[in-house]
Amino acid sequence: YGGYCPVGGGAFSGKDPSKVDRSGAYIARKIACNLVERDGLQYAEVQIAYAIGWSEPMSVNVKTDVIGEFNAKAAEWIRENYDLSPAGIIKELNLLEESYEQLAEGCHFRMRSDG
Numbered sequence: 001y002g003g004y005c006p007v008g009g010g011a012f013s014g015k016d017p018s019k020v021d022r023s024g025a026y027i028a029r030k031i032a033c034n035l036v037e038r039d040g041l042q043y044a045e046v047q048i049a050y051a052i053g054w055s056e057p058m059s060v061n062v063k064t065d066v067i068g069e070f071n072a073k074a075a076e077w078i079r080e081n082y083d084l085s086p087a088g089i090i091k092e093l094n095l096l097e098e099s100y101e102q103l104a105e106g107c108h109f110r111m112r113s114d115g
Helices: 020-039 070-081 086-093
Strands: 044-049 059-064
Touching: 020 044, 020 059, 020 070, 020 086, 059 070
Parallel strands: none
Antiparallel strands: 044 059
């Protein structure tokens, strides 16, 4: 996972977890971290694009330090192994139980050692 996280759309502040510009960024970061750890990558950038009214992403793209078909295969793996619907993300990250005040103290959504 790199030290940057480009996000399209509005700000995270004040949005409930069903808004995918917030929760989508959170799950993209978790997936990128998982890819780095799983595949021994130098970096991974995961892009998830949503459209209003659709629960599944319109596209999933991966950019890593690996050249070739790896990135396309990684994007396919993500779609097969993660529920990227708003409800699936909320469940995966337990976002209804989060303390958003605590999360926002230093930065939005810090990864925990427990995954």
